[in-house]
Amino acid sequence: MATVEERVKAVTARVLKLDPEEIKPEHSFTVDLGAESVQSVELVAMFEEEFGIEMDEDAALSVETVGKAVEFIADVCKQQGVDVEQ
Amino acid sequence: MRLILVDSPDEARGNFYPLALSRPLWELRCGFNSLGEKLIARIGADSVAYFVADYMADAYRAKVDYPVNDMSVLGGDDLLIVDPRIKADSFNVAGEGPSEGGLDEQGGILYARIAKADLAGLSTNDIGEFIEAAKANLPNVESSLPTWQYIWDLILANAGQITADFATAGKSGVEGTVEEPNAVRGNKKDVYIAEGATVHPMVVLDAEHGPIYIDEGVEVHPFSRIEGPCYIGKGSILLGAKCREGNSIGPVCRVGGELEESIIQGYSNKYHDGFLGHAYVGEWVNLGALTTNSDLKNDYSCVSVMLDGRRSINTGSTKVGSIIGDHVKTSIGTLLNTGSYVGAMAIIMATGKPLPKFIPSFAWFLEGIVTKGFGKGKLYETAGTAMGRRNCRWSEAEQAMWDAVFEMTAPMRNRAIKKGRREMLTR
Numbered sequence: 209m210a211t212v213e214e215r216v217k218a219v220t221a222r223v224l225k226l227d228p229e230e231i232k233p234e235h236s237f238t239v240d241l242g243a244e245s246v247q248s249v250e251l252v253a254m255f256e257e258e259f260g261i262e263m264d265e266d267a268a269l270s271v272e273t274v275g276k277a278v279e280f281i282a283d284v285c286k287q288q289g290v291d292v293e294q
Numbered sequence: 295m296r297l298i299l300v301d302s303p304d305e306a307r308g309n310f311y312p313l314a315l316s317r318p319l320w321e322l323r324c325g326f327n328s329l330g331e332k333l334i335a336r337i338g339a340d341s342v343a344y345f346v347a348d349y350m351a352d353a354y355r356a357k358v359d360y361p362v363n364d365m366s367v368l369g370g371d372d373l374l375i376v377d378p379r380i381k382a383d384s385f386n387v388a389g390e391g392p393s394e395g396g397l398d399e400q401g402g403i404l405y406a407r408i409a410k411a412d413l414a415g416l417s418t419n420d421i422g423e424f425i426e427a428a429k430a431n432l433p434n435v436e437s438s439l440p441t442w443q444y445i446w447d448l449i450l451a452n453a454g455q456i457t458a459d460f461a462t463a464g465k466s467g468v469e470g471t472v473e474e475p476n477a478v479r480g481n482k483k484d485v486y487i488a489e490g491a492t493v494h495p496m497v498v499l500d501a502e503h504g505p506i507y508i509d510e511g512v513e514v515h516p517f518s519r520i521e522g523p524c525y526i527g528k529g530s531i532l533l534g535a536k537c538r539e540g541n542s543i544g545p546v547c548r549v550g551g552e553l554e555e556s557i558i559q560g561y562s563n564k565y566h567d568g569f570l571g572h573a574y575v576g577e578w579v580n581l582g583a584l585t586t587n588s589d590l591k592n593d594y595s596c597v598s599v600m601l602d603g604r605r606s607i608n609t610g611s612t613k614v615g616s617i618i619g620d621h622v623k624t625s626i627g628t629l630l631n632t633g634s635y636v637g638a639m640a641i642i643m644a645t646g647k648p649l650p651k652f653i654p655s656f657a658w659f660l661e662g663i664v665t666k667g668f669g670k671g672k673l674y675e676t677a678g679t680a681m682g683r684r685n686c687r688w689s690e691a692e693q694a695m696w697d698a699v700f701e702m703t704a705p706m707r708n709r710a711i712k713k714g715r716r717e718m719l720t721r
Contacts, residue, residue, distance in 0.1 A: 246643070246660050249667050250718060257715055265669025 209293045212259075212285070213278045219254045220274060223247060233275030241274075255281055261288050295389035296373040297339030299330060300421060301346050303402065306379060310445045311601055312619030312638045312655055313559065313576050315699045318346045318354065320378035323542055323557050324448040325455030326463065326507065326525045332382035337374065337389060343367040345421045349698035352691035365419055373413070375406040375425065379441040383458065386439075395429050396437030403429050404437045444607070446599065446614050449572050452557055453504065453540030456523035460484070460505035470508070484522060488512070504539060527560060544577075546684055554589075556615065561684055572613045576620035576638065578680050587630035588648070589615035597633040600652040603706040609633065619655060621677050637703060639673045639696065654707035656700055663714030664707070670700055 210218070213233070221228040224241050237243040243251065252268045255261075255277070261284050271277045285292045301307065301318040310319055320330030334342055343361045346354050355362040367373075374389055387396065387405055393412045396405040406428045408416070416427045442448060466483045470491030478485055480502035487493060488510040496516040499506050504523030508514065512526050517534040525542045526532065532543075533550035541553050544560030551564060554571040558564070562575050566583035573587055590613055591597060597614040598606040616630045619638030630636070631648040637655030645662045653659055658667020674696070678688035 245668075249658065249660055249665050253665060253715060253718060257719065265666050266671045269668055 211293045212282045213274075215258055215292075216255070216274060216278050216281060219258050220251065220277075223251050223254055231274055233273065233278065235274050236272050237274070237277075238272070259285055259290060259292065261285055261290055295337070295340055296367070296371060297334060297337050297342045298367065298373055298375045299333065299342065299344050299378055300375055300425065301344075302377055302379050304347070307347075308601060309443060312617065312635065313445060313574060315638050315655065315703070316350065316353075316576075316620050316695060318344065318350070318378065319442075320344075322445070322448055323544060323559055324452055325542060326459035329378050329382065329442070329448075333376060333378065333380070333385065336382040336385050337376070339374070339389075349702075350695045353689070353695040356689060356691055363421070365421070365424075368416075368421075368424060369413060370410070372410050373408050375403070375408070375428070377402075377404045377441070379443070380404055381440045381442060384440050393428075393432045395432050395434040396439065397429070397434050398437060398441070404439055404441070406432065408432065444599075444601075444609070445574055445617055446572075446609050446611065449555065449557060449574050449614065450611055452542055453523045453555060456507070456525050456540070456542060457504055459525070460486070460507055460523070463507065465507070470510075470512075480522070494518075509545075533565060555613070559620075561681075561686070571615045572611075573615035573618065575616075575618045576622065578621045578677060579618055580623045580680070581618075582624045582626040582628060582644075584626055585624045585628040585630070587616040587634065588632040589613050591632050599633040600635055603635075603652045603654060603709065621673065621680070623676070637707075638699065639670070639677070641667060641673070652706075652710075654710050655703040657707055657710060663717050664710035665714055666711055670696075 217228045217231045220231055224243055235241050248269055256263055259281055263284055271280050299320050307314045313322055321328050345363055351363045361367050391407060393409045394407050395403055398404050403425050408428060416424055418424045465486045468487045469489040470487040472493045473495045475495055477498045479500040484501035484505040485499050487508045490510045491508045491512040493514045494516045497514050498519040501522045506520055506522040507525045509526060509528045511529040513531045515533045518532045520537045521539045523540055524537060527543050527545040529545050530543050530547040535549050536552040538554040540555035542557045543549055544558050546561045547558050548563040548565045551567040552569045556570050556573040558575045559577045561577045562579040564570060564581040568584045568586045570587055571589035594612055596608050596610055596612055598608045600606050614633045616634040618636045621639045622636050624642040625644045627644040628642050629648045631651050634651050636653045639656045640653050642659045656670055657664045674693060681688050
């Protein structure tokens with residue numbers, strides 16, 4: 209199974225139409241990857257679908273970088289009893 | 295005689311959603327004022343008390359002067375309990391007389407007149423139980439009093455109600471300011487401009503087919519055309535509006551563009567061009583420029599509306615526009631389909647195509663699908679900002695009420711979000 213980071217990068221690449229190889233943990237979704245506000249909403253939705261979790265919108269949308277998203281999602285998975293590869 | 299307005303059962307209130315999500319039915323408008331004001335005036339009550347759904351009691355209590363959900367008002371002297379769906383103009387039950395429960399066709403209590411002597415036997419701590427006890431213990435009669443059944447009944451009755459309310463008000467002439475040149479068509483006796491209202495130059499008031507009542511503090515800007523019957527509420531501003539017949543605009547609204555046979559509850563903006571017809575718009579709504587609704591189908595057949603997101607209800611009318619809940623915001627260029635339901639607190643981003651006919655409350659409609667968007671926290675922030683601009687306050691009680699509405703409307707919203715996710719995944 210792919211790791212949380214690989215899956216986050218794959219979803220991000222799909223939604224923002226990027227090459228997954230170009231996406232780094234330190235990248236900001238908005239500043240570096242060019243996510244517009246509507247795409248941020250889509251990213252949250254697609255992360256929920258990918259991991260089978262429910263995220264609090266306010267908390268999820270306050271996550272700024274790919275690396276922080278990985279940590280945030282791993283944490284939510286743990287809280288909601290979803291097994292993931294670290 | 296004491297009047298107790300008890301809000302209708304939930305299943306009946308649902309026919310008035312999304313407007314009734316945040317207010318009791320008697321706060322809905324038709325003509326000059328609310329259904330409650332009409333009932334109170336018709337019945338000539340000495341005092342009034344209210345019973346509303348528990349989740350909105352605190353928020354409602356802060357807005358009104360009469361007691362809300364206070365069981366102590368059910369003791370003491372004779373009282374008359376009334377369901378707000380009863381059409382006030384037809385209410386013909388004497389305030390005094392022997393105890394009596396008036397039942398509708400389904401056996402629900404439409405009114406209960408309870409004499410002081412019978413009150414003690416009905417003692418309870420719950421208004422629902424109190425009414426059931428009244429029904430069980432007092433003589434019942436079949437009542438044929440006409441009632442409002444659906445939210446669109448108010449829209450369709452509005453023009454006639456304005457004419458009736460104008461006659462009841464018995465006012466005519468100019469107490470405010472009318473700046474020349476202006477044109478009044480029809481009989482000048484059918485126009486009333488209240489104190490503090492200002493009608494700018496180059497305005498046409500067309501009272502040929504119905505009366506026009508411009509309430510206190512209204513401003514009508516140049517190149518507006520107002521066709522009667524029409525009521526414009528206190529402190530509202532018309533900005534070059536093409537205000538066709540049958541409109542009731544509540545207090546503190548900003549209205550431009552074309553408006554026909556519509557009701558705006560109050561504190562809402564439709565500042566720019568765009569057509570709104572046979573619509574009911576809640577409070578704190580902002581309709582972006584060129585937001586337009588259809589109110590007539592291409593084949594002239596009757597319009598149907600989905601109030602629960604699943605079941606279409608035939609309105610029996612060829613003209614029904616949009617039903618738009620409180621705090622809705624639409625983007626520029628939004629196109630609303632005939633008989634659309636836009637849930638309270640919904641955020642709409644136009645797609646260039648007519649929207650789905652049912653948008654759930656608290657939905658963020660983005661890129662053609664219902665999403666969770668930025669969540670209800672952002673919606674509350676926006677609501678607070680919008681209310682602050684009109685010197686009103688977003689209170690804790692208000693937020694608690696909307697939290698309850700959020701939960702109540704979750705099943706419909708979650709279904710729409712799931713559907714949206716499926717579409718998102720196939721893009």
